[in-house]
Every structure is written in C-alpha cells, then in structure tokens.
Amino acid sequence: MTPYMLPEQAWLSSGAELCLLVHTEGIAFHPASRQFLLPAASAAKAIERELAQAQALCLIAYRGDESLVLLPAEHSDLPEGWQWLDLRSALALLNEEDGAIAGRAVQLKHWMDTSRYCGRCSSPTQAHQRERAYQCPECGFMQFPQFAPCVIGVVVDGDRVLLANGVKHKAGIYAALAGFIEAGETAEQAFVREVKEEVGVDICNLVYLGSQPWPFPGQLMLGFIADYAGGELNIDENEIVDAGWYSKHNLPQLPPEHTISRQLIDYALERLN
Numbered sequence: 001m002t003p004y005m006l007p008e009q010a011w012l013s014s015g016a017e018l019c020l021l022v023h024t025e026g027i028a029f030h031p032a033s034r035q036f037l038l039p040a041a042s043a044a045k046a047i048e049r050e051l052a053q054a055q056a057l058c059l060i061a062y063r064g065d066e067s068l069v070l071l072p073a074e075h076s077d078l079p080e081g082w083q084w085l086d087l088r089s090a091l092a093l094l095n096e097e098d099g100a101i102a103g104r105a106v107q108l109k110h111w112m113d114t115s116r117y118c119g120r121c122s123s124p125t126q127a128h129q130r131e132r133a134y135q136c137p138e139c140g141f142m143q144f145p146q147f148a149p150c151v152i153g154v155v156v157d158g159d160r161v162l163l164a165n166g167v168k169h170k171a172g173i174y175a176a177l178a179g180f181i182e183a184g185e186t187a188e189q190a191f192v193r194e195v196k197e198e199v200g201v202d203i204c205n206l207v208y209l210g211s212q213p214w215p216f217p218g219q220l221m222l223g224f225i226a227d228y229a230g231g232e233l234n235i236d237e238n239e240i241v242d243a244g245w246y247s248k249h250n251l252p253q254l255p256p257e258h259t260i261s262r263q264l265i266d267y268a269l270e271r272l273n
C-alpha cells in the first residue's frame, strides 16, 4: 500500500494550514492528540515529496479555497506519534465535513490504483491533461472515477421497523437493508428486489429520502423508506444473519450515527405510529 500526502507547494499556494494524509485503507491519525490533520510544517519535514507527474492526476479533495493534492510517499515517512487509522474508524470520529473529504480522498485513491491499465486493450494508461481521468494512449479509452449505485432502506409496518444483521455487519448490529442496483434497474425496482431476496417480504409506497457516498471502496447509497406489503420473514443466509421487526422500545444495537443506514432508521422511528 502506498500512502499519499500533500506536497508543500499545495498547501503553501492554497493558504491551507493543515493537510491530510491518505492511503488506500485510511488516513493518518495522531492518537495522543486525537488529531487527523497533520500540521503542514511537520509534514514538510517528515515526508519526502515526489512532485513529478503527480500534480495533474492527484488533485483529489478540496474544501473552500483549500486544494488538497495527494502524492506518493512511504509508510515509514509518517512522523513519530502518527499512525494509519482505517477509514471506518476515522469516519466515526471526524466531523461530517472532514469525513466527506477523507472518504472522497480514499475513494479516488482506489480509482487511481485500479485505472493504471486500459480496460479495453490493457495498455498502460496516462493521466489526462484536463479531465480527472486516465486515458489509453493506444485506443483513446477514458476511465473516469467510478462508483457503484446501491439502494438502502427501512421497511415500516405500523409501529415497527424491519432491521437486519447482515453477514458483512459487525455481530449484533442491526441495520437497514441494502444492495447493489443491477444493470437496467431503477433504484426503486432494485430496493423492492433486494428486500424480497434478502428477507422474503414485499414492500410498497417507496419514498426516496437522500443519498450518501460510501467509500468502501466506492458506492453511492440511495436511501428509501417503504411500507410493508405482505409476506413472511424468510432470510437469505448468504446475505443476512438475522432479521426482525423492532419497535421504538425494543431496539437492537444500531449502526453509527454518521451512516445513512442509521439516519434512515432514526427517520423511520420518529414517524412510527
């Protein structure tokens, strides 16, 4: 894994006082001070910069006037006292704005790592001069940042909501149901299908509530609430460990507050009969 960093000239020219270290799995964290953002002076001293070529293709995150340019560096270059923290843990600690920057950075880093060869003719790609894209010099094919659209939602029946502990969730965490949208599907069709496949019930009255990027490594979650329309719970054991109906007074352990899953659950609970 190659970590990435801000070059000195990026934060000097932008006036930013802070920078963010990112690599594929997470961002730099200072446990003693609980800081995520590395003071630029420390970064300049601690980390070797590799400016060649990277500027055009590595501009990956921004906030206001701050342009964050990430460049290759070595693990060992992290200053003493700093460590890499996985993105899931980081998102639970960062505020929403910084969490969005970290997520975007890690997501784009993943795209950079997986776009080095042309998907059509397998030639090595080059960073495009103007677009945020990699282009094949042989056949011209362009590879832009990619993310997969997913649906996620809470099913409501009277005074209770349907929650599930998925095989990919931590044990004991009950979340909204979710899945990838397949080619040719609408988001609504995908959620109806996913709920039927994963827990066996039918739903109706879907309402779209909002979306959230999910950088593990690159999904866009489209959030729904829907009404139960019939059927018995019958879980797909390849996807779901356990699922059940829960009321306000009988809640299992829920996902962290920064997740759209939790936000959808809270929204649904507030509106229960």
Ligand SMILES: [Zn+2]
Residues within 6 Å of the ligand: 118, 119, 120, 121, 122, 123, 136, 137, 138, 139, 140, 141
């Ligand atoms: Zn090609």
